[in-house]
Amino acid sequence: MYEPIDQSFFEKDTLELAQQLLGHYIVHEQQTGLLVGRIVETEAYQGPEDRAAHSFRNRRTKRTEIMFQKPGYAYTYQMHTHTLLNVVAGSIETPHAVLIRAIEPVLGMEQMRLNRGAHVKEVNLTNGPGKLTKALGITMQYYGHHLLDRPLFISQGEGRKEIAVSPRVGIGNTGDAVHYPWRFYEKDNPFVSKYRL
DNA sequence: TTTAAGATGCCC
DNA sequence: GGCATCTTAAAC
Numbered sequence: 001m002y003e004p005i006d007q008s009f010f011e012k013d014t015l016e017l018a019q020q021l022l023g024h025y026i027v028h029e030q031q032t033g034l035l036v037g038r039i040v041e042t043e044a045y046q047g048p049e050d051r052a053a054h055s056f057r058n059r060r061t062k063r064t065e066i067m068f069q070k071p072g073y074a075y076t077y078q079m080h081t082h083t084l085l086n087v088v089a090g091s092i093e094t095p096h097a098v099l100i101r102a103i104e105p106v107l108g109m110e111q112m113r114l115n116r117g118a119h120v121k122e123v124n125l126t127n128g129p130g131k132l133t134k135a136l137g138i139t140m141q142y143y144g145h146h147l148l149d150r151p152l153f154i155s156q157g158e159g160r161k162e163i164a165v166s167p168r169v170g171i172g173n174t175g176d177a178v179h180y181p182w183r184f185y186e187k188d189n190p191f192v193s194k195y196r197l
Numbered sequence: 198t199t200t201a202a203g204a205t206g207c208c209c
Numbered sequence: 210g211g212c213a214t215c216t217t218a219a220a221c
Binding site: 077 | 203205206
């Protein structure tokens, strides 16, 4: 039923990929069962020109190294107490990534509740980049994992509604980059994260 | 070796 | 609005 998508899917312009990811599934096959979420919000980060990107000015470190590889790898990193998940984008040596900011629970909601806490309302289970990784059980162990490989992969979706666009969330102090319209989400979807400065 | 900062989220 | 709490990078 859920099968990894083709490598060619990742090989497109980064802004295009960020939009194309909307409506596709993230699948995590765990011992406890299948966890599936439908991607409803993404953001593009395009080093070396993009001041908000970790790879700004081709900064190449242990953390950013995966962004210089071929597209389709998972770039996970720790943000305070949370793990955030990116899909590496752009050709080799072009350090782009697409941050997955929100998903809509499709399968395994019981386990997602266990991962997130029983008192959390359904709409708040996965409506943020740190929330969805916790719900899906995604940790730093997936840094450098390729998203065509089980147990964590992208799977073909069944389409999406209208795409809305906005500036990216939570990038203060990055000059012009603050205004780039590189956040994409499915219009009117209740699982999209709250916009913050 | 030490320190600061961060693509967040939860609680007060 | 404060603060948790972890990884990395850059300062010293």
